[in-house]
Amino acid sequence: MLIGFDLLDRQILDRDGEPVGKVDDVELAVDGNGTPYVAALLIGQQALGDRIGGVLGRWLAGTARRLAPAPTPGPIRIPYDLVAEVTSSVNLSVSRDLLPEPPLESWLRDHLINRIPGADNAG
Amino acid sequence: MKRVLAIALGVLTAIGGFVDIGDIVANAESGARFGLSHAWVPLVGVIGICAYAEMSGRVSAVSGRPVFDLVRERLGPRVALANLAGSLLVTVLTLGAEIGGVGLALQLATSVGYLLWVPVVGVVLWVVLWRAKFSLLENLFGLTGLALVVFVIAFLHLHSDTGQLWRQATHPGPPVGEDWGTYWFFAVALFASAMTPYEVFFFSSGGVEERWSSKDLLTSRVNVFVGFPLGGLLAFALMATAATVFHPLQMSVDSLSQVALPAAVAFGKLGLAAAILGFFAATFGAAMETGLSSAYTVAQYFGWAWGKFRRPNGAARFHTVLMVSILVGVAVLMTTIDPIQLTEYTLVFSAVALPLTYLPILVVANDSGYLGRRVNGRLANGFGLLYLVIVLAAAIAAIPLMIVTRMGGG
Amino acid sequence: MKLIHRLIIAATALLGLWAGLAYQVSQPPAASGYARTVLQVAASAHDAATTGVLVARQQLRDHLTDAYTTTAYDDAVRAVAGAQQKLATAVAPDDASAALRDRLVPLVQDTVRDLSDAAAARDETTLGHAIDALGRTSRQLNDLVAELQANSRRDGPP
Numbered sequence: 001m002l003i004g005f006d007l008l009d010r011q012i013l014d015r016d017g018e019p020v021g022k023v024d025d026v027e028l029a030v031d032g033n034g035t036p037y038v039a040a041l042l043i044g045q046q047a048l049g050d051r052i053g054g055v056l057g058r059w060l061a062g063t064a065r066r067l068a069p070a071p072t073p074g075p076i077r078i079p080y081d082l083v084a085e086v087t088s089s090v091n092l093s094v095s096r097d098l099l100p101e102p103p104l105e106s107w108l109r110d111h112l113i114n115r116i117p118g119a120d121n122a123g
Numbered sequence: 124m125k126r127v128l129a130i131a132l133g134v135l136t137a138i139g140g141f142v143d144i145g146d147i148v149a150n151a152e153s154g155a156r157f158g159l160s161h162a163w164v165p166l167v168g169v170i171g172i173c174a175y176a177e178m179s180g181r182v183s184a185v186s187g188r189p190v191f192d193l194v195r196e197r198l199g200p201r202v203a204l205a206n207l208a209g210s211l212l213v214t215v216l217t218l219g220a221e222i223g224g225v226g227l228a229l230q231l232a233t234s235v236g237y238l239l240w241v242p243v244v245g246v247v248l249w250v251v252l253w254r255a256k257f258s259l260l261e262n263l264f265g266l267t268g269l270a271l272v273v274f275v276i277a278f279l280h281l282h283s284d285t286g287q288l289w290r291q292a293t294h295p296g297p298p299v300g301e302d303w304g305t306y307w308f309f310a311v312a313l314f315a316s317a318m319t320p321y322e323v324f325f326f327s328s329g330g331v332e333e334r335w336s337s338k339d340l341l342t343s344r345v346n347v348f349v350g351f352p353l354g355g356l357l358a359f360a361l362m363a364t365a366a367t368v369f370h371p372l373q374m375s376v377d378s379l380s381q382v383a384l385p386a387a388v389a390f391g392k393l394g395l396a397a398a399i400l401g402f403f404a405a406t407f408g409a410a411m412e413t414g415l416s417s418a419y420t421v422a423q424y425f426g427w428a429w430g431k432f433r434r435p436n437g438a439a440r441f442h443t444v445l446m447v448s449i450l451v452g453v454a455v456l457m458t459t460i461d462p463i464q465l466t467e468y469t470l471v472f473s474a475v476a477l478p479l480t481y482l483p484i485l486v487v488a489n490d491s492g493y494l495g496r497r498v499n500g501r502l503a504n505g506f507g508l509l510y511l512v513i514v515l516a517a518a519i520a521a522i523p524l525m526i527v528t529r530m531g532g533g
Numbered sequence: 534m535k536l537i538h539r540l541i542i543a544a545t546a547l548l549g550l551w552a553g554l555a556y557q558v559s560q561p562p563a564a565s566g567y568a569r570t571v572l573q574v575a576a577s578a579h580d581a582a583t584t585g586v587l588v589a590r591q592q593l594r595d596h597l598t599d600a601y602t603t604t605a606y607d608d609a610v611r612a613v614a615g616a617q618q619k620l621a622t623a624v625a626p627d628d629a630s631a632a633l634r635d636r637l638v639p640l641v642q643d644t645v646r647d648l649s650d651a652a653a654a655r656d657e658t659t660l661g662h663a664i665d666a667l668g669r670t671s672r673q674l675n676d677l678v679a680e681l682q683a684n685s686r687r688d689g690p691p
Contacts, residue, residue, distance in 0.1 A: 011426050021425070043426075108439040118435070121434060
């Protein structure tokens with residue numbers, strides 16, 4: 001599998017097909033024999049911004065970093081063990097409720113969306 | 124039987140939903156100034172949008188994912204981000220133009236200035252997108268947009284000089300008093316109005332919202348190949364009636380009130396009411412589509428949860444982008460820029476952004492990783508490549524033509 | 534390429550653009566540019582007057598709603614007012630241009646007056662008179678536009 005072509009930037013879906021995010025970057029590790037392998041998928045504008053680079057990338061990553069909750073400032077990390085299958089999307093074997101929620105989503109939901117009546121009703 | 128009804132409803136919606144403020148302005152202006160000598164452009168544009176909408180509908184139905192969800196994988200994050208920025212700018216400007224169009228239609232109905240309507244329209248638009256059921260809305264505004272059929276009937280009723288119109292249509296080129304620069308400028312604007320990028324964003328994401336699967340390929344194709352050409356016919360009727368009523372007087376058209384006039388000439392108050400209702404439904408429907416499209420493109424680039432079928436608090440980022448887009452659209456109009464002028468600028472920028480939309484679709488539609496055996500056949504690729512060349516030519520020519528002709532002013 | 538280099542290139546490009554714009558603006562108005570403005574204003578006024586005729590005729594046939602009529606006249610008057618302003622802010626570069634302007638100005642004023650008359654008309658006779666007046670103005674403007682177009686073709690493209 002080519003990481004650049006088959007993994008990076010793919011949509012990640014949870015067990016129920018709900019979107020979790022894109023593979024914004026991957027974390028590589030080296031096993032006992034010195035062979036590198038994909039340890040985790042990284043999600044979030046921090047990882048994406050660092051990968052894009054330049055002024056825009058730094059700004060993207062910087063804003064995301066400021067929003068991230070204090071104890072876990074890095075991007076969201078999904079261990080590769082949780083990946084069930086890679087098709088046109090990356091399908092996880094768990095529900096997204098078990099994964100950390102993106103900070104921007106929680107912030108906007110708590111500070112904006114949930115304050116508007118009807119935020120609970122699907123269209 | 125139920126299935127046939129569903130398909131018929133989809134087609135009617137596609138017809139009524141095809142026309143937006145860009146089509147209204149571009150067709151009426153060109154008909155008044157150039158008669159039917161641009162008649163070939165909407166035809167070329169409609170075939171193009173059909174070819175590409177079919178591809179993006181097929182991608183949605185087979186892979187269950189909208190085209191622009193897949194763009195980043197193929198173009199990489201940087202190019203896709205640039206693409207997103209360009210498409211988003213054009214779509215939000217178009218949203219502003221559509222809201223302005225709704226305001227103008229309401230002004231025709233009430234004589235209250237459009238600028239007073241704009242904030243109201245913005246709020247109503249947001250509430251509707253926040254609360255109401257998606258398919259219901261789409262059908263409601265699509266069907267009401269069919270009122271524009273009044274221009275087709277008016278054209279038949281107006282005793283136009285068919286010989287003269289036929290001569291114009293078969294001899295493309297500027298009439299006396301116009302030059303080739305303005306002729307091509309309007310040709311590019313008309314082409315961009317038929318192939319407006321948001322139409323495919325919306326079409327493919329809408330397919331996913333309605334949970335299309337391979338079984339729905341037929342529905343998608345009937346919608347595209349029957350609905351879009353008939354919708355294009357409504358737009359063309361605006362050109363034909365303007366060519367009948369205004370062109371012989373050697374005048375140009377620069378307000379929505381003038382565009383509605385041929386319907387009143389033919390059928391009096393009833394015709395006028397149908398025209399205004401049609402303008403309202405067409406622009407409001409397009410405002411919903413462009414608003415949603417802005418949010419779709421951003422959410423799909425970043426991989427966020429998106430869509431009207433989710434609870435807003437399950438897609439907070441999506442709904443925030445939607446809200447901000449509407450605010451920006453309203454703010455643009457609040458600078459008191461004339462909505463018709465805003466539409467003209469939007470069409471030029473749309474023309475420039477066309478390749479950003481259509482190249483990725485062609486790439487994804489040829490990817491067997493997503494589409495399996497449903498990848499583009501020779502015919503689809505033939506049309507796809509041909510239109511890619513046309514789209515590139517229009518994109519390159521748009522800005523120089525705009526400068527040389529001073530927005531078609533001559 | 535270092536950031537500073539990029540910045541320098543961007544700044545130079547911006548400066549060049551700005552200088553070009555400043556040069557363009559500081560040029561004395563060319564006669565052909567003024568002629569174009571006059572042509573545009575005449576065309577706008579002609580369009581407004583002709584629209585007035587079309588609208589008023591449909592009004593006589595009772596084909597229009599009041600709200601529509603108000604809006605249509607408003608749109609037409611606003612278009613002429615915009616054109617009038619454009620003409621007022623442009624400076625005529627020579628006597629020939631000034632003569633041209635002096636022929637156009639009364640016609641534009643007539644258009645505004647006739648449009649207001651039509652919009653204010655309460656009975657068919659007044660409206661009929663307004664139609665006649667608008668039609669006259671429209672024809673005169675049409676002749677002027679044709680003449681200006683012929684001139685600009687003779688002088689070649691600006």
